[in-house]
Amino acid sequence: MALSKLEKRIRIKRRVRGKISGSSELPRLSVYKSNKEIYAQLIDDKNGTTLVSASSREKGVDAKGTKTEISAAVGKAIAAKAVAAGIESIVFDRNGFVYHGRVKALADGAREGGLKF
Numbered sequence: 001m002a003l004s005k006l007e008k009r010i011r012i013k014r015r016v017r018g019k020i021s022g023s024s025e026l027p028r029l030s031v032y033k034s035n036k037e038i039y040a041q042l043i044d045d046k047n048g049t050t051l052v053s054a055s056s057r058e059k060g061v062d063a064k065g066t067k068t069e070i071s072a073a074v075g076k077a078i079a080a081k082a083v084a085a086g087i088e089s090i091v092f093d094r095n096g097f098v099y100h101g102r103v104k105a106l107a108d109g110a111r112e113g114g115l116k117f
Helices: 005-017 067-084 102-112
Strands: 028-033 038-044 049-055 091-093
Touching (some): 049 067
């Protein structure tokens, strides 16, 4: 029997997470997207803490336009928060999602905001 869409994503996620890990010097930028919203957080896996987070539900994010435009705004917002916290370099974790569309827009927005990955 074929795997469902969610099962495929989780299998990819496990494979990727076996290879990458975040630390306080080089945190992991984890992206999650639902049908309506998009969320991003910088995670220190060694201590098990979230350093910075941003989402399309926050009031500070400009939530006008298409979902792709909103994703780019979330990327810029998390980059601004990360730079304020003294974080410049990160490891990108697409969380099993295809690097295309909203996930790519968020990554490009984070790069425009000053994050290096």
